[in-house]
Structures are given as C-alpha cells and as structure tokens.
Amino acid sequence: MNIDVSKIFISSSSQATLQPLRSRLKISLEDAGHKPIMYEYGDLGLYTDDPNQDCLNKVKDSDVLVLFISNKSGSFSRSNPNITITYAEFITALRHDKIVIPIVETHILQFYINHMKEELERAIHKYVEQHDHNPRFTYPIVKSLLQEHKEGDTVLHKKINEAGVEEFIWAFVHDSFTMTRWTYNYAIADTPDLCTFLLKVLSQVLRNSMKFYLHEKEITQNLLLYDELTVYQDSVTKFMKCLSNSVLNLPLFFKTLAEYLPGQAIYDPYSDYAEHPVPIVNISECKAITLYKRKGDLLLFVDSYGTKTPTAHFNINDEDSFVSQTYNKDMENDELLFYSEDKQMIYMTKKTGELVLSFHFYLSEGWSSRRVNSYEADITSAIMDKRQTFDFAMDLLGGMLNG
Template structure:
C-alpha cells in the first residue's frame, strides 16, 4: 500500500501567497504526495491551535517555507510568529527543508541588513559567550544605529522580525530560493526538482533499509545497556553486593514481557501466547551440599536453601545438570526461568496470567526460552557480574 510523503507548507497566511499554496497543494497531490496546509487539513484543532500546527510539522517528512514581507501573526511577548515556530520545530525534528524567499525582500536583506546584522551578532557572541535570546533585538539595533534615514525609510513597511527570521534561516545553513509571485510556475518547478533530488538520494538507501533500522535499534539498546551496567556496578563495594534487593530490582528492569511465537525465528513465526515482564528474582549459591539463598527481590518468604538432592527444585536441577531450567507453579501462576553461572543459580519469576497451565508451559518450553533470551545481552551481564562477586552464603 502506498505511503505518500507528508509535505508541510508553511507561510504567513498572506493573500498574495494563498494562490501559491493552493496551486502547490494540487501539484503535490497529483504527484501522489500528501500536502499539509492549516487551511485545509489540520482538523481536529486543539484549543491551543499552535500545538496542532507543531504536531503536523512532526508528522511531516518535508517542510516547505515561503517568506515574504508579511509577518502574519506576531506575538510581541514571545518575539515570534506561528510560521517561525513551525520552522523551529522542523529544525528540531531534522526535517528536509525547502525555503523560498521573496526576490525583492532577499535583495533588500543583502543590500541593507545582512552585513551589519552579521557583524553585530558576531560581536554579541564574543562579548557574552552565547547567542542572543532573540535575533530581533540585534535587528532593531541595526535599524536604529547602523542604517541611514533613507535606508530606514525604504524598509519601514517591513516588520523587523522578518529580517530576524531570514537571518535564522541562513544561520542554519539553509539555502533560500528566490520567489517571484509573477513566476509561480518557476517556484513549483523548483519544488519538484528538490523532491526529485530527495527521491534520488533516498533510493540509494532502499536496499539498506533493514540494516539501517537494525542499526538504529542496536544504538538504542546499547544506550540502555550502558545505563544498565553503570547502575548495577554502583551496588558493588570491594567486590561485594551491598544491597541485594535493590541490586536485583535494577537487574530485572529490562526483562520485559512480550509475545511467544510458534516457529520462532522463521518466516512462519506466529504469535501463540504472551508472557508478562519479570517481576521477581532470587539468587542461590552452592555451599556445603546445599543451594543457599544469597538475595531476593519481590519474593515473599523465599526458600533459604535447597538440598542438592531435592529433585523437585528447579534451582537444584539447574545447578546439578548445568543447564537452564523452565518450571511453572500452578498455584502462583508463575513461570520460573533459571540460569546457572559457576556456583550460582539465578531464578527469574515471570507472571503468566490466565490460559497457562503446566501442560502448556511444557509444550511451549522451547518457544518460551527463545522469547526470554531475547534479552540475553542484559541477563548475560547480570549473570557474569554475580558469578564474579565475593559472597559467603
């Protein structure tokens, strides 16, 4: 099913620009795109209309900006306008931006404003060690102190914020195409050229889309893993875990629930059941013929030890057979997953909810383990960390 590009068209709602916006909308629709214009398809509107506009910018793939002499709505208290806030949102969201600037306005900016504005902006940064809060403050200094009476008169009908807006667009490294309303077709042609160029660049990545997606997920998981390892290491002091309950609470946080699939890892994988996030954990260590409790989290009255001859204990079986075990308690509706590391056995407790019984757990053992070890990056670190600690049970 086609997934049309959403293209946000931003400008002051100026009567000179209305035909341009409308014509571009038709051209984009005919090309299979989905143009976003506030006068056409922003409904339903929120009470705060600006929130709706910014949400539409977030939804878009491409942002087209038209700037002319009309500032449109200007909020004096915020020193901003709706169009400018849309532009800033597009920048923050790293949208692909195509900008057009009225040809006459562009010439006036270059001839009258630009040099002094750039110089004063640079001087402000050097003096205060930061950028100005509002570029319009610097623009007003330029108009009042640097321009001749004739120059001020020539641009007196243009709101100073327009010059600030142009500066901020340029400062972001965005090229501004010239816009002449009498030659609107040329502007439309230029938009098509930009979109064609974007398509050409994008096509290069189509064969790599799966790898790009997987790499993005890997970066996200690595960031989570980095935070996870740093947090757990904070609970160690001279090779010993100082607070087992808090340590294990952090240890199971990434162990979220999910789907259990039949034929997991194949093209025929099909969701069969679900399991919930790990909610509790115990750790045992072999000592003097027993598996003794080292620590626990969220377990009421955990067993303090198991005899190594207790064949009914999943902990014991995991240790003696040197294997991971999956067990189930009908009474507690809990699934137990054990992991052996050296002299230790870690036991993870997963609530299973309705629809599970011992027979089903037995039938889905392979699939359950496949689903649980999806978080092996975290459980492996947790197991290795516990396996290397100093602890006398």
C-alpha cells in the same frame, strides 16, 4: 515513499503576497506528477472542529514539507503564544522525519546571517549559562534581544525596523537555519522562476533521499546495533567498578544488574495493527535478586538485593523450590520462568556453574499460571531486552564465584 506520487505539504503564512506563488506552485507540482496539499484548496479532506490539528495530521501523512518564510508571521497558536500555526507544521514535519525544504526570502535570510545570527547565538548561549538548559522556544529570546536594542537605540535596531520583518520571523529563520540540513533563499516574488527552482530542488532531494530509503532497513539495523553496543560498553564499565582487589561487591553488582532489567509491557500480537496499541499486562522492573550456591546437598544463600527475608537454604532435591528445580534442570544457556499466583510474582531463574540466581518481577494484573505459560516467550523476551549486558554479568559472576 513513491517519487511519482509524493505528497507535498505547502506551508506558509496566509499573507496576500504569497498567494500567487501558492496557486502557481499547485499547478507546477501536479504537472510534475506530485500531489500538493494546500489548505485553501480543500486538500485536508473533511474538516473537524480543530482545523489546526487537521493541518498537522496532513503534515504527518505527507512525504515532504515545503516551507516559505517571508516577512509576516501569520496566525499564532491559540495554545502556545511562542509559535505560529506555520511553525507548528514545521516542527511536526521534523519530529516525524519528513523531508523539510525551507525557502526564505533572499533579503531576510541574508539579513539574518549578516546581522542577527551571531547576536542570537550569543543570547541563547547566555540563556543556557543562566538556566543550565536550552530554551524551549527561540521567540522569547528574540523578543528580549530586540527589546535590548530598542532601548539602547542601537544601529541594529534601526536596521531591523527598516527591514520590515515581524519579530517572530527572526526566530523562525533561526530555527529553520539550525534545525534543517538545507535552507534555501530565493526572491519569492519571482513566482515562475521559484516554481522551476523548487521542482529542481525536489527532484534532487527526493533522488538523494531514495538512496537512503532503499537501504532504510540496513541503516536502521546498524543504528540499533550501535545503540546496543553503546549500552553494552556502558554496562561493562559499571560492572567492572563492582570489582575491588579481585573481590566482587555483590550488593553493588546486583544493584547495577537490576538497572538493566527495567519494566516492560506485553502486547497482544494483533496490537501491532492498532494505531495506539494497549498493553495487556505490565512487568515491573526487577524488584529483587537472590543468589544461591551449592554445598553438598544444599543450595546455600549467598547474597541478595531488594529482599529482607531470603530463604537461608534449599535442599537440592526440593521439588517445590524454583531454585532447586533450576539447578537440577542443568540448563545453563537458558533462563526459566516460574510464577506465583498468590504473590502475583514472576521468578526468572538462571543457573551458572554451581550458582543459581532468582530475579523477581511483579505483574500488573493477577494472571493464572496457565496464561503466564502461554506468554512465556513474550515475557522472557521483554525481561531480557539487554541480553548482551545480562550475559556479560553472568559470565563475570560465574568466573568470580565458581570453583
């Protein structure tokens, strides 16, 4: 993001009372070196037959969404009666990690905090207790709550009527207040002062956000490491449950290990430049695991998962056996890939001490062995997505069964 040319999408209902603000704000933002994007000024470019989607696409292309909430709901979405077009812009900005600056009419936000917030939170909590999940939309909860007050002719119902605010706005204010890091209130009628206030807010928010932007790579890497550590810790707990009285429950161990070998897609290297990359082949989740252990000149079957007819043994010098080849290569730090064109099956093998494991995966298409070999590194990388977990499992297995 470049602060000097920040793209700022101005979102609000099209009510007449907001038009002077929108017009003045466009001038103020341009004078400050920003690029405002506003529907009424043709900033969406070439329109399609779906102007609502045009707006959402521009939200995705923006750096900041400034949202004004007053007393009018605006147009509701044709495809979803629980949200308005403005609300769709708001949610789209949040889902695409845009900076969202909501500004709510002062008396509306104060009314919500003083009279609606706790009531609405209780109603949502009641919904969760009844349905065991959060409501997908807040508006139906608001309508039900307001209907209860109307039927009961409560004091709150009279106060809400006197506020002159359309029902949907209470849902919008609630979601804005709970989903964003900040929600400002301002008397929107004070257009010049509000423009000055917004420029100050933008300067502060963008300046603070740039600190994170400059360290985005480092922050992202740390988050990924945190996610990996969480998965690893969870897997260690699961694998340790496979031990009972110092004996490893192999069927349970294999079943647990297979959970960390999920299906993956392989993409062409050039697909990174495509908007919607299409996989060239899919690798299934791990379908079977077999374990063999050397005894004399034989590699004897020990146990398996997902296969009913495992081979009982292989001669250690059997050149046609993937298991024997793996044992003789003596590459304990690496995994080997083999492929059966007839079965359309990938076999990933691993040696640990006197043990050899074979993991079976289906390919979604019938590739040649030559093509599989050309994508060997990509396939191995996809299968070994949970490397730390896999290595821990191999250390545990080797420590329990070798010797």
